[in-house]
Amino acid sequence: MRIELIRRPERSKAMAWLSPVIAVVLTLVAGALIFAASGIDPLQGLYVYFLEPLTLPFTLSELVVKAIPIIIVAVGLALCYLSNNWNIGAEGQLTVGAIVGSLLPILAPDFQNVLTLPLMLLLGIIGGALYASIPALLKTRFGTNEILTSLMLVYVATYLLDWLVRGPLRDPQGYGFPGSRTFTDFQVMPTLIAGTRVHLGLILVLVAVAGAWFVLRRTITGFAISTLGQAPRAGAFAGFSQKRMTLLVFLISGGLAGLAGIAEVAGPVGKLDVVISPGYGFTAIIVAFLGRLNPVAIVVAGLVLALSYIGGERAQIVLGMSSQTGRVFQGLLLFFVLACDTFILYRVRWVKPVHAAVAARPAE
């Protein structure tokens, strides 16, 4: 027996909506199995992991805090992927955005007024966008594979940050410990809900999502993005420049990643530190796919992924589960989503083994 894919005459609308749901259900089933294997009552495990965090004010607010950077990055990546540009270096762009945005409060600690935070955010966007322009320009100028260059640049950015916070940008009053000085007053993201850590970033999420939705649905640029992504030739025929588009979407996604970086540093982290992100740039890739590259659906997907982190921590506190369980769930979820997505475009047919043997023979 062998699987054969038959292309559907058109995209299955039903599967497009069902696929993420099926994927989440499959992940839950796999989760139950993992809990059972770890000697934990599967129902209790699933409850503590995936439901309880949604019932407590504290975990609910933390869910939002966790989702903010992930969603901001994912929205930008969606534009990239829709136009068939593969920026997988958002983690690096996030890091450089955080660095550039932090330069202001670190180098001019006394510059404290209402302009401080907006300037920091702007610098963060510029930093991320410029860093993203490297793989974009290499692609448009030399045809260099952007998947590989953007990925390599993640590591370069991480080491740059490491060097800066242990060297030039280290807090002079920090007794040699790594990390910049702590940001204060006008240099930090204001809290939106008293008693929680939900910060201004939530507004930025809404702006980014609404902006991306508007661009995609209501502008020529949005039309060009999807046309070039689905049918590059038709797009070129319509007069859209592939190269300009590559540069544009990289600048947008890099800028948003940079914004997420500086928002984290000026928000929950509070200073430029050795570790500013537990891989939000990569998590956002999962979120972009889980959200079908649709800005609004990405919000839901971002919250689901945030739940996988928060739930993992709850499971550790309440059930004593390994802290790595969250990663397993994230990996499984992404696999299931990717697999289920196939059925949007294809039907599956089982083929008799005889046929398969004949088809495979020439490969020998």
Add this chain to the structure above:
Amino acid sequence: MSMAEAIIVTIIVASTPLLLAALGELVAERSGVLNLGVEGMMIMGAVAGFIATYETGQPVVGIVAAILAGMLMASLFAFVTLVLVANQVASGLALTLLGIGFSALIGESYANKPGIKLAQIRIPGLSDIPFIGPIVFGQDPLVYVTIALVIGVSYVMFRTRAGLILRAVGDNHVSAHALGYGVVRVRFLAVLFGGACAGLAGAYLSLVSTSQWLDNMTAGRGWIALALVVFATWLPWRLAIGAVLFGAVGILQFHAQALGIRVPAQFLSALPYLITIVVLVLISGNRMLMRSNTPAMLGQSFVPDR
């Protein structure tokens, strides 16, 4: 052993896992598949190799377990990307996440237990030859396996019909399919080979470089292997040179420090990635080089239409 000898031996030990993982990825990429899950397959190899060795006391069993673990991970990736034609980039990242998480989960009770180191081969007489002896005849068995693999892959890829088909599939899957080659089947096998090599590379870390298992112990070496493939412009013998260079950067940095020479560690650590970007740009700019070596179908899915 003289200092130069000792340094070379250490560099070989540091380079071998990089070379192994990269060699597997090279074969997969030559068939047109970009598997970003090297780190995930490698860490599963490390944990499987350690557990099997710890439970049986036989490093050989551990090595087999590691290869199987790597192949199992690879087959998951291959099924999703080749049979269900899912996006390769995202699937690769999922594989890495899964590998790091799952290895930590199953390896929890084995962390920091005393392991067994794979013994070095010593050939009486030959191993005692000054300078050449310890370098050529005093390595662990996996070093020789790796060298054999490099030669083997190089030979198969450029001197046999199988290699020709592999490259044909990676360069133009539509024509390859039209000629009657089973594109999906060839790619599946290439990805499995990649998984076997990555698993072996992982076992090298938990059975040779060290003799223990720790969470996340591959520490990004899978990503370096990915960079290495590009650095080598998809040629096996350049891969060997690249692995030694990348390995040497790390080792010589420690020697420089011990000699009192101050080195910006982060710059040296970032160097392999920077060099790789430069190489990428160079081969992209040079049409000839690019056409002959870069698999044109890299990262692109193939659906046979019937």
Add this chain to the structure above:
Amino acid sequence: MLKRLMIATAALSLALGVGAAQAQEKFKVGFVNVGPKTDGGWTQGHWTGVQMLEKELGDKIEVTFLESVPEGPDAERAIEGLVQAGNKLIFTTSFGFMEPTLKVAAKYPDVMFEHATGFKTAPNVTTYNARFYQGRYIIGQIAAKMSKTGTAGYIVSFPIPEVVMGINSFMLGAQSVNPDFKLKIVWINSWMDPAKEGEAAKALFDQGVDIITQHTDSTEPLKIAQERGKLGFGQAHDMYDAAPKAQLTAIVDNWGPYYIARTKAAMDGTWKSQASWDGLAEGTVKMSDYTNMPDDVAAAAKDMQAKITSGEFHPFTGPIYKQDGTEVAADGVVMDDVSLLTMDYYVKGVDGTPGTN
């Protein structure tokens, strides 16, 4: 608000059949750690201490031990999560948890916090650390006596004061035996990376060092020492089993007594904020058996250990000079704790400057 939350939590755990009524009577103690409890190093040291704590106070307490909590924004949530779960005394065991601990502590003045290795206290935040430098002075002396080449290797993580202080103490000990003693220092920029630590150890031995010590957590350097027929010292734990022919002694972290004392204090209401820094005298720092050395060297080491324990001798007793010859402590003067905890320079005789860049 907070109370309502607690009730909600309790009701939930009841619904789950966790046995909330029973749990409520127990005093809840939480630990937040940066690594897994099986890391064989720092976090395992705390885990061992917690096991002693559980053995001592048994069913009177309930311990939650969080592992692999990343330093950064997630740490704050982990700490607050423990507060929400009803923990009254919370230990955060990594330097990077300093700011998150203080932030959460400010929000919950009724909860007691203890932060290891930091330097900022608050009315409900204590800092605690151990005087590991005492052990490093002793092993410095042993190294100088045992080394044939007069050179030791030192594998280190990050140039923070704790590490720099350790290097200086080791060197002062070595110099008290051999004034011309040399030290080769290799930074690996990680607390734990066995492969890298092994490579660093090999590089040091290849450079003619015959004894190594480390301020990183894995057993790999000692194993390499044994392979090469060289000597070394255990870090954080007795690593004798990993390298029985190479380990001379180990500086052992022993947090148990401290955890027991502080938990008891918290339970009977005598807990007060303080900056505590215990050492050999209190048993927080221990030396494992002196092995692989002649009897006279072992006897001298035991003698020095006794002197430091009794307070008769302090490793940082002047005259102590910086590299450039500046005097930091005059003859017979003992350096104060603040100068030790903020140490960012090498003493005379150590080459280079702290740090990797």
